Amino acid sequence: MSETFNQPTLHLDDFDGPLDLLLHLIKASEMDVYDIQISTITEQYVGYLNSMQDHQLDVAGEYFVMAATLMAIKAKMLLPKTPVLADQEDEYEGDPREELVTQLLEYKRFQEAAHTLQERERDRQQQFTRPEMAVPKGLNLHSVRPGLTLARLQTAFLDMATRVKAEQPMTRTINGEQFTVAGQMTTILTRLKERPQTPVAFKHLFSNHPQMEEVVTTFIALLELTRQHQLMLQQKTDGAPLELMYVESET
Numbered sequence: 001m002s003e004t005f006n007q008p009t010l011h012l013d014d015f016d017g018p019l020d021l022l023l024h025l026i027k028a029s030e031m032d033v034y035d036i037q038i039s040t041i042t043e044q045y046v047g048y049l050n051s052m053q054d055h056q057l058d059v060a061g062e063y064f065v066m067a068a069t070l071m072a073i074k075a076k077m078l079l080p081k082t083p084v085l086a087d088q089e090d091e092y093e094g095d096p097r098e099e100l101v102t103q104l105l106e107y108k109r110f111q112e113a114a115h116t117l118q119e120r121e122r123d124r125q126q127q128f129t130r131p132e133m134a135v136p137k138g139l140n141l142h143s144v145r146p147g148l149t150l151a152r153l154q155t156a157f158l159d160m161a162t163r164v165k166a167e168q169p170m171t172r173t174i175n176g177e178q179f180t181v182a183g184q185m186t187t188i189l190t191r192l193k194e195r196p197q198t199p200v201a202f203k204h205l206f207s208n209h210p211q212m213e214e215v216v217t218t219f220i221a222l223l224e225l226t227r228q229h230q231l232m233l234q235q236k237t238d239g240a241p242l243e244l245m246y247v248e249s250e251t
Contacts, residue, residue, distance in 0.1 A: 018066035019107040042070040156242045184221035192246035202242035
């Protein structure tokens with residue numbers, strides 16, 4: 001009997017097949033799917049099909065197969081139960097509704113899984129990404145000299161990026177502010193030129209709650225300014241804060 005429910009599903013009004021229609025009737029009747037009142041459900045199901053035919057609507061063959069299945073289950077349940085002898089226990093067929101209940105539960109799980117996937121798809125459609133940021137041509141990571149190794153600079157950047165990720169909420173509103181490497185280079189130089197003899201801590205270059213875009217563009221801007229010898233990165237001792245110093249032009 002399980003093979004009768006594996007045929008291609010055709011739409012009948014608002015239902016996607018006989019199992020979908022059955023689940024609707026069970027829910028509407030406030031029945032427990034584990035304890036279906038087969039007589040009531042059969043009458044409702046057959047009545048629905050008759051209504052479709054009365055309106056001269058085509059009814060897929062699988063709906064009639066399900067109707068026959070329901071009537072067969074109903075007939076079995078109306079038969080008087082024969083006492084089972086001890087040596088015949090293995091021949092007992094169990095509840096005639098058992099196979100149908102199993103198929104209904106499996107179909108219901110597929111419905112719920114499909115609903116979950118649809119919700120995830122809707123959530124994904126609400127997410128937007130920014131285009132990749134342009135990296136200046138000629139940027140050379142190995143030119144981070146003097147005063148600090150590239151490894152320590154990378155560590156400082158990763159620490160900041162990790163902090164941003166930990167503080168960032170699961171969902172956030174994207175503001176209109178755009179961060180560019182050129183813009184961050186200008187901002188950093190302006191900050192350093194205000195007090196050229198005073199070092200500025202790396203962490204003070206960022207806003208109170210920086211976004212990842214701000215951290216990345218600032219890091220690249222630092223590398224480019226260092227390559228152009230417009231600033232110097234320094235760390236007085238191991239574990240000390242990373243600092244920036246403005247490099248005066250020789251001209």
